Amino acid sequence: MAVHDPASEARWLIEAVSGMDFTEQVLEADALVSQRAVTQLDELLARRSTGEPIQYVLGAWNFCGLDLFVDRRVLIPRPETETVVAHAIAEVQRLGERVGRADPWTGGVTHYAVADLGTGSGAIALALADALPDAEVWATDANEDALHVARANIAATGSSATRIRVASGVWFAAFPDELRGSFLVVVSNPPYIAHGEELPAAVHDWEPHDALFAGPTGLEAIAALLTEATDWLDAAGTLVLELAPHQALTASQMARTLGYAEVLVRQDLAGRDRTLIARKRA
Ligand SMILES: C[S@@+](CC[C@H](N)C(=O)[O-])C[C@H]1O[C@@H](n2cnc3c(N)ncnc32)[C@H](O)[C@@H]1O
Structure with a gap:
């Protein structure tokens, strides 16, 4: 096994x-x-020499400056997802909300909601809560094992994590109906690998397959999120999705067909298309 x-x-x-x-x-x-x-x-060392990813061996990994607990129940948070988070935060700011750490003496008042669907370790939700002092942040997953890890990370994080609400369920079905039409920004790094697509052994053999594989085309989860989000976003709200570079064109066309007013694609630090931004209002 080669170690990078x-x-x-x-x-x-x-x-x-x-x-x-x-x-x-x-x-x-x-x-x-x-x-x-x-x-x-x-x-x-014995675990590492079997090919187990270093992040699982350590039981910890850093994401957006936050030290997270990770194990085989969750996807290892990736640097490209940090760029997705940055776009989501910029989107909240564009929509007129404050960005920055909360004042620890006055924190606790929230007046809008954002969501991280398919939260896994809780990485995106925790990064959003850390950067958006006035947000209530919803973190959901369909996998109960993953939610145990997310809850552990939320419990271990400081005061910003008290604004995170955890819900279990398949995409938007996790939410109570009264939240329909209320989210300012919804973010997701959904599974987007097609069945049969080749992956490095360290990923395929160790990371949870329900976090990786979406279905026969790889676009199934992206399509479901684009479709359902129109009902759950605020009238001016935005959906921010991570995707694979080769999916950017098809996913953008899908978003336009569904009626999003403005659809943008942004690149990761390696210059590859990675984030789809679908705005209900331009
Ligand atoms: C690619 S992982 C992302 C994990 C984490 N958000 C991150 O970026 O590191 C996708 C997550 O979506 C969850 N998931 C897969 N299908 C789902 C569904 N239909 N509804 C809700 N969550 C789902 C998986 O359990 C997994 O935790």
Whole structure:
């Protein structure tokens, strides 16, 4: 098994068992460590050498500056999804809402709702709550195992997470009916791989298939979200979806056909089409 960045992985694993960050590891390179830490390190290395992704071995990963707990019940949050979150936050700002950390002394008042559908680890919902001080943030998933991980991450995060509401269900069916027509922005990184599409072994063999595979075409979840969102968004609301670059054209056409007033595609940090922005009002 080839490891892309062995030096960083070694540092992270040592940090996981010793609690020493990289600077401490350098400054205390001669320090003795306990037998327990050595045994633990051996166990983590054995797991890693089977091909298990480093994120699951560590049980933690960083997303938008937040340290999240991750295990095999959830997709590992990706850097390209951070760009999707950035577009969603920009969209909330465009719609006239405040962006920035909440004042810890006055926090707690929410006056609009946003949602992260298919929240997995809770990554997008937590990043939205962190950046949008006046938002009530809904986090949903159809997979109860994933929601356990999301709840653990929400419980472990600071005061912004108290504005997150968790709901279980298939896409918009997770919501109480009174929320129909109320969401300012809905974000989702849905499954968008087609059945039979080839994936790296580290992804295919380890990450949850209901987080990856959408159906025969790969566009099934995107189509469902584009269709249903028209009912659940506010009249000026926006749907922000992650997709694969080759889906951008078809998904944009779908959105226009469904009546979204303005449809944009934005690129990830590698310059590939990654985010679909579908606005009900231009
Ligand atoms: C690609 S993962 C995204 C996880 C997380 N939002 C992220 O970006 O890292 C897709 C998530 O959608 C959930 N999901 C799949 N089908 C769903 C459905 N029909 N309704 C609700 N959630 C679904 C999966 O359980 C999974 O957690």
